[in-house]
Amino acid sequence: MTLSTVLAQTEPGEFLDGLKAIGAGLGYGLAAIGPGIGIGLVVGNAITAMARQPEAAGMVRTTMFLGIAFTEALALIGFVVFILINFA
Amino acid sequence: MLFALEFPPVSHLLEWPDILFGGTPFAINKPVLIFFAAFVLTLALFFAAGKKKLVPSGAQNVAESAVNFIEDSVIMQTMGRDGMVYLPFLLTLFFFVLFCNIFEVLPFIQFPATSRMAIPAFLAIMVWVIYNFVGLKNHGLRYFKNVMIPPGVPAPLLPLVALIEFVSTFFVRPFSLAVRLFANMLAGHLLLVTFAVLTATLWDSSPLFAIVWAPFVVLIGLTGFEILVALLQAFIFTILTAVYIGGAAHPEH
Numbered sequence: 001m002t003l004s005t006v007l008a009q010t011e012p013g014e015f016l017d018g019l020k021a022i023g024a025g026l027g028y029g030l031a032a033i034g035p036g037i038g039i040g041l042v043v044g045n046a047i048t049a050m051a052r053q054p055e056a057a058g059m060v061r062t063t064m065f066l067g068i069a070f071t072e073a074l075a076l077i078g079f080v081v082f083i084l085i086n087f088a
Numbered sequence: 089m090l091f092a093l094e095f096p097p098v099s100h101l102l103e104w105p106d107i108l109f110g111g112t113p114f115a116i117n118k119p120v121l122i123f124f125a126a127f128v129l130t131l132a133l134f135f136a137a138g139k140k141k142l143v144p145s146g147a148q149n150v151a152e153s154a155v156n157f158i159e160d161s162v163i164m165q166t167m168g169r170d171g172m173v174y175l176p177f178l179l180t181l182f183f184f185v186l187f188c189n190i191f192e193v194l195p196f197i198q199f200p201a202t203s204r205m206a207i208p209a210f211l212a213i214m215v216w217v218i219y220n221f222v223g224l225k226n227h228g229l230r231y232f233k234n235v236m237i238p239p240g241v242p243a244p245l246l247p248l249v250a251l252i253e254f255v256s257t258f259f260v261r262p263f264s265l266a267v268r269l270f271a272n273m274l275a276g277h278l279l280l281v282t283f284a285v286l287t288a289t290l291w292d293s294s295p296l297f298a299i300v301w302a303p304f305v306v307l308i309g310l311t312g313f314e315i316l317v318a319l320l321q322a323f324i325f326t327i328l329t330a331v332y333i334g335g336a337a338h339p340e341h
Binding site: 058059061062063065066068069072073076077079080083086087 | 099
């Protein structure tokens with residue numbers, strides 16, 4: 001079955017819904033890449049810092065959570081966009 | 089479909105019918121009840137801890153360790169000694185957000201009030217008003233200069249940096265503060281619902297089926313993870329509030 005016959009058999013709305021689902025899934029997946037790498041870097045470096053200077057662990061941990069929170073925001077905005085495209 | 093798995097539409101998971109005063113702006117539904125419960129619990133904790141005894145027990149223990157925690161890992165790390173005046177506010181904020189979140193894993197309730205946008209948005213707007221008020225009170229109109237012109241920026245870049253700083257301080261901060269809490273709790277709620285639905289469906293189709301345990305075990309593990317997320321999000325909300333207030337009160341030189 002070629003693409004043109006598939007397109008001829010589907011309703012226009014159905015096709016649009018399919019595109020929306022693909023876009024939402026891809027959008028969330030893409031939005032998760034950067035923050036994933038970013039949080040890995042933040043936590044990895046925080047662990048290095050804590051291992052080198054255990055007496056500074058409290059300060060490092062607080063700063064680490066701050067860094068995670070800022071990095072994670074991008075992924076969460078991607079998640080919200082996913083929810084909005086799919087369900088709103 | 090093999091097991092006829094039916095995922096409920098998202099509106100069924102998040103929108104609740106009105107219980108009282110339906111149709112009026114004061115309608116009360118489940119998230120509002122949870123909101124009131126969190127309010128009462130926060131208040132009750134403070135009253136229970138208020139009876140000072142030399143050897144603390146029960147609620148006083150919880151409250152004292154919480155005060156210590158907020159003092160050491162939130163205020164001293166972000167604002168220093170001067171920030172101690174904000175201790176009651178930050179403590180209340182922490183417990184309120186925590187109680188709103190923790191209803192996510194309490195059996196038979198299992199809905200975080202913060203997974204509806206209203207409560208995070210309201211809290212973020214409140215924080216926005218407070219840190220701007222602190223900045224204006226401490227520095228007057230120089231507050232805007234402090235915000236928009238960070239020290240050590242080369243002159244050609246200044247207009248761009250000023251614009252970015254302005255937008256990021258006055259618009260992106262409250263938005264991201266609200267969205268962070270909201271999206272984390274919504275994602276957690278959907279995750280728990282997904283595995284609960286999976287477990288229930290597999291159970292219905294055949295209780296003896298070996299694989300029925302897999303989603304159930306994951307569900308239990310995720311519940312533990314969500315307790316951690318609820319605590320962490322309350323902590324992050326509090327510490328970001330402290331950072332914003334501290335930044336408004338003492339800008340970088």
